[in-house]
Amino acid sequence: MSNVPTDRQYLSSHEWAQQVEGVVVVGISEHAAEELGELVFIELPAKGDEVVFETQFGEIESVKAVSGLNSPVTGKVVEVNQELIDSQAAISDSPFEDGWLIKVEPAIDSGLDLLLDHKTYQAQLDGS
């Protein structure tokens, strides 16, 4: 059973968003990281790029397959986790902390109110 922290919100496609001092930190859930297995490549947007709610903003590739990364928030990228470019191990080892992907300054119509709370996301995992 994978961990679903209660201090953030989720997309059904397994990305999470956590609001910290006006900025939204984005990552993928432990469930997603476990499903992907060993990671070999990640493509993330650059600082300053716009990301759109429920729209692909990057790609993550495991030994077996490539998956799109969907943004849980609309806004402007203010920081990218550069350590992931060389090694994606932090995503597998610590998907909710060290393995964060991008930080976003949310737009007014950010979409954050449409995200799943931890209970709903947990129920989705339990049902699958």
Place this chain on the structure above:
Amino acid sequence: MKKTVLNAAHQRHGARLVEFGGFEMPVWYSGLTEEHHAVRQRAGVFDLCHMGRFEIVGDDPVAALDRVVTQDVSRMKKGQVRYSLVCNDEGGVLDDILIYRLPDRLWLVVNAGNRQKLLHWFGERLVGAKVIDHSEDLAMVALQGPLACSLLAPHIDRAHHRAVADLGYYRISRAQVKLTGTPIDGWISRTGYTGEDGFELYIPSGSAESVFDALLDLSDEVIPCGLGCRDTLRLEAGMPLYGHELSEQQDPIGAGLSFGVSLDKEGGFIGEPALREVVARGPRRQLRGFVVEGKRPARQGAVILHDSRPVGVVTSGSPSPTLGVPIACGYVDSSVSEEAPLEVDLRGKSAPLSPHPLPFYRRTAETAHSE
């Protein structure tokens, strides 16, 4: 989704299960890369029960089978195993199979996803013989890797006290498997799909789980291995996978499998006239191997470009655990020279392809014996 008789064992050993060929199968247990290296350096155990195990019976099963497969079965020695294709009338590949000519019977092992299709095809096209499906009553497990022979040898009794080490590459024989409390009568072949030395055991399905566990208990160096590493091992070894390099629209000549096609065998076979034509005019496209520059693997379906013009398509691609770079194979139009600079379109971004001879990996210690 169907399950093999080893499904409970996979769950016990912590497998991540996925659908493959209509079966729920382990894609990995500890991790793809670790399992891949275990097979290259030590030994790994695979569940192959999803594959189809057929017997051809009749007055002259060899002659009957010779009309529907590309390999010359009549020239196989008793105890020999050979790779073959089953082609349709147009020379397209219905499946790639292994043929086992035992002293007293004739066996085939076919791909899981093609089991029903081939049962139907053999049922319709075999003249004077019929096909019996043993996939349910006979289990198949593999021990692959450089330690396989020394680990297995003390637990296998062969007829006339011949040692397992003396079983030649691509040979099969009856065996008494003494891995569990009671000796189990079955067969052993020195075959595999990994590019390493290794063995495949054929035993009654009721014994499968105890044999699977006993193989894992042979040594701490043996681990259970999933289909994920089976795919990267076979890709490095330059072996085709049905649904990737092979399909009903692809002839075996362009796939580089002429060694499995006996155009001159007496009596001909289904697809032979079409394949003669392919050989005469040359295949339209040919399978080639590549290293993809950069860290990003090219996957099945990625378009191969020359001067920004599509000239081919990737059939398999993955990070290569042994080479440490992404490798791929794919079909390229025969009109494009080997030296032509090629690129692959990775979802809108192109990466250069460096040609690499197939196979990507060949084991150094040759274990081919003649028996």
